Amino acid sequence: MTDLTITSVSRESRIFKPPAEFKGQANLGSFAAYRKLYAESVNAPEKFWARQAKEHLLWRKPFKSVLRWKLPHSKWFSGGYLNLSENCLDRHLGTHRENKAAIIFEGEPGDIRTLTYRQLHREVCKFANVLESLGLKKGDRAAIYMPMVPEAAVAMLACARLGVVHTVIFGGFSSEAIKDRVNDCQARLIITADGGWRRGRIIELKGSVDRALPNTPSVEHVIVLRRCGNEIAMAAGRDLWWHDLMARAPDLHKARAHESETPLFILYTSGSTGKPKGVLHTTAGYLLGVTMTTKYVFDLKDADIYWCTADIGWVTGHSYVVYGPLASGATVLMYEGAPNHPEPDRFWDIIDRHGVTIFYTAPTAIRAFMRWGDDYVNRHRLRSLRLLGTVGEPINPEAWMWYHRTIGKKRCPIVDTWWQTETGAIMVTPLPGVTPTKPGSATLPFFGIVPKVVDEAGHEVPRNTGGRFVLTRPWPSMLRTLWGDDERFKRQYWSELPGMYFTGDGARQDKDGYFWIVGRIDDVLNVAGHRIGTAEVESALVSHHSVAEAAVVGRPDDLKGQALVAFVTLKAGIPPGGALKEELRNHVAKEIGSLAKPDTIRFAAGLPKTRSGKIMRRILKEIAAGGDVKGDTTTLEDFSVVATLQQAEE
Ligand code: WTA
Numbered sequence: 001m002t003d004l005t006i007t008s009v010s011r012e013s014r015i016f017k018p019p020a021e022f023k024g025q026a027n028l029g030s031f032a033a034y035r036k037l038y039a040e041s042v043n044a045p046e047k048f049w050a051r052q053a054k055e056h057l058l059w060r061k062p063f064k065s066v067l068r069w070k071l072p073h074s075k076w077f078s079g080g081y082l083n084l085s086e087n088c089l090d091r092h093l094g095t096h097r098e099n100k101a102a103i104i105f106e107g108e109p110g111d112i113r114t115l116t117y118r119q120l121h122r123e124v125c126k127f128a129n130v131l132e133s134l135g136l137k138k139g140d141r142a143a144i145y146m147p148m149v150p151e152a153a154v155a156m157l158a159c160a161r162l163g164v165v166h167t168v169i170f171g172g173f174s175s176e177a178i179k180d181r182v183n184d185c186q187a188r189l190i191i192t193a194d195g196g197w198r199r200g201r202i203i204e205l206k207g208s209v210d211r212a213l214p215n216t217p218s219v220e221h222v223i224v225l226r227r228c229g230n231e232i233a234m235a236a237g238r239d240l241w242w243h244d245l246m247a248r249a250p251d252l253h254k255a256r257a258h259e260s261e262t263p264l265f266i267l268y269t270s271g272s273t274g275k276p277k278g279v280l281h282t283t284a285g286y287l288l289g290v291t292m293t294t295k296y297v298f299d300l301k302d303a304d305i306y307w308c309t310a311d312i313g314w315v316t317g318h319s320y321v322v323y324g325p326l327a328s329g330a331t332v333l334m335y336e337g338a339p340n341h342p343e344p345d346r347f348w349d350i351i352d353r354h355g356v357t358i359f360y361t362a363p364t365a366i367r368a369f370m371r372w373g374d375d376y377v378n379r380h381r382l383r384s385l386r387l388l389g390t391v392g393e394p395i396n397p398e399a400w401m402w403y404h405r406t407i408g409k410k411r412c413p414i415v416d417t418w419w420q421t422e423t424g425a426i427m428v429t430p431l432p433g434v435t436p437t438k439p440g441s442a443t444l445p446f447f448g449i450v451p452k453v454v455d456e457a458g459h460e461v462p463r464n465t466g467g468r469f470v471l472t473r474p475w476p477s478m479l480r481t482l483w484g485d486d487e488r489f490k491r492q493y494w495s496e497l498p499g500m501y502f503t504g505d506g507a508r509q510d511k512d513g514y515f516w517i518v519g520r521i522d523d524v525l526n527v528a529g530h531r532i533g534t535a536e537v538e539s540a541l542v543s544h545h546s547v548a549e550a551a552v553v554g555r556p557d558d559l560k561g562q563a564l565v566a567f568v569t570l571k572a573g574i575p576p577g578g579a580l581k582e583e584l585r586n587h588v589a590k591e592i593g594s595l596a597k598p599d600t601i602r603f604a605a606g607l608p609k610t611r612s613g614k615i616m617r618r619i620l621k622e623i624a625a626g627g628d629v630k631g632d633t634t635t636l637e638d639f640s641v642v643a644t645l646q647q648a649e650e
Pocket of ligand 1: 269314315316390391392393394395416417418419420421422442503504505517518519520526529530531
């Protein structure tokens with residue numbers, strides 16, 4: 001492959017067998033069992049999925065067909081009726097789980113609250129009644145812009161109960177980002193809070209919503225949870241307090257059954273063009289994907305205290321904080337704030353105090369913990385932990401080893417789980433107790449998943465050769481389309497390599513068939529575990545009145561995986577300077593959110609372009625990384641641009 005920009009240099013050879021003790025108690029405890037089930041899942045997929053769907057989900061009316069597949073559109077479990085919120089809540093009532101903790105919440109200031117399944121069910125019923133009283137009905141869209149508090153899960157589950165499609169917007173996004181998303185899906189309602197706690201400070205969520213509202217005509221009401229008590233504006237008639245509405249709401253709500261393909265949520269994610277993509281997931285297939293993976297990948301048991309540190313604003317928060325674990329009857333720990341508040345040992349302190357047994361986090365967080373130092377970890381015992389997981393980006397073997405030794409005390413298996421917003425659930429992963437692990441590899445496919453590494457013509461490449469990472473079979477939790485843009489859905493995922501789903505990632509497969517994902521090969525960067533489209537940051541920069549043109553590329557970064565470097569050409573007569581750099585960084589924060597702030601801004605008189613006017617990003621990447629410009633530059637229109645760029649100070 002010539003155009004694969006990411007080449008894998010890792011030649012990691014360490015192997016870790018599942019500890020015997022873990023194996024003995026695992027939900028799936030042998031490699032032979034995995035092989036057998038996997039073989040069945042790919043040889044007789046419909047039979048396999050039908051059995052799993054009956055076993056794992058609670059149906060009101062059985063489905064008529066398992067899969068209707070007209071590439072790239074799928075319908076799973078057609079004719080079946082169920083209610084997702086009933087699957088997560090009502091089904092546990094009247095069982096030993098009724099009074100079990102569903103959510104143990106710890107706020108950043110230290111406030112702790114526990115909701116049992118019975119209590120959570122009651123809150124969700126009440127909130128579903130609130131939504132109905134505001135006229136929300138099946139098929140309507142509602143946006144959720146909240147801190148990590150139990151009410152965020154209540155809002156999601158109440159929407160799901162009614163068939164109201166939710167779109168959760170990460171609390172770190174700005175009012176511009178809220179506006180774009182709300183307008184794209186025409187949300188009738190925004191559910192938010194006065195604020196949320198982060199590093200001892202209040203993130204003013206309602207303030208951001210207020211700044212978006214003049215430009216979001218579809219929004220009829222805003223429901224506001226009082227979390228921080230900060231002063232906010234409430235527009236009479238439009239803005240309603242959560243506690244006022246809940247005080248009046250009846251606490252019983254009869255869930256109606258919805259057809260399997262009823263839209264469940266839209267989650268916006270970065271693509272290689274400026275506009276975020278509204279990934280659409282539907283009910284039954286998604287729920288099956290997240291429930292099965294929760295059971296097998298996290299080896300979930302009733303006694304576990306399970307903690308996934310992701311925010312509900314990302315897909316991991318949807319699938320593995322809310323839907324997968326609650327459908328499985330887990331006790332979920334939810335923490336509101338920063339990992340280093342008041343001190344860098346907050347996570348380890350939480351694990352010891354609550355007896356967390358399963359811990360799932362991101363490599364970027366692990367690298368931060370490493371940098372803060374082992375002393376913070378070693379203040380705590382971490383004896384309760386039995387399983388560790390990672391997600392979001394490739395984990396470098398050094399960080400894997402640190403996680404294994406310092407957090408897992410060499411006792412806990414690590415599951416490095418590869419998946420995406422689009423896949424809904426984990427696709428490639430070790431099963432703890434089953435799969436020998438290699439630091440840095442997500443190992444082998446989950447049931448029913450058939451990934452391949454192919455060249456640009458779609459042919460499988462030999463082992464240990466880099467290529468495009470594709471999924472060759474439909475799976476129940478796959479995205480159904482992009483909201484309002486089916487053409488883009490086809491173009492983005494299904495046109496480059498006909499007949500297969502293209503993930504946008506590069507990978508190689510080693511001699512044992514293990515997959516090593518090396519990262520994105522399109523113009524999407526992975527910064528601190530979050531996908532950021534360079535085009536989005538570029539269009540934010542260009543929206544500033546001083547900027548003529550901008551190109552954003554990634555540079556390797558020890559902590560964040562990748563850092564954002566922006567090359568900016570100013571309009572004629574605008575003087576460059578440090579103050580303007582800061583202004584531009586803040587402008588991006590305002591347009592998108594702090595997570596997309598460029599780490600470095602370099603002013604440039606011109607950008608390297610081909611004769612046809614395309615910016616040559618490869619060259620900018622090389623300059624950003626501080627290296628020489630190598631490779632072919634013959635298509636470059638004007639080489640002096642490159643020389644000037646190299647001389648320009650950072
Ligand atoms: C990357 C997050 C390597 C990958 C669930 C993917 C990973 C993108 C891993 C999806 C992993 C996620 N190893 N890379 N274990 N997990 N990625 O949509 O590039 O926010 O395409 O979903 O993260 O990011 P998204």
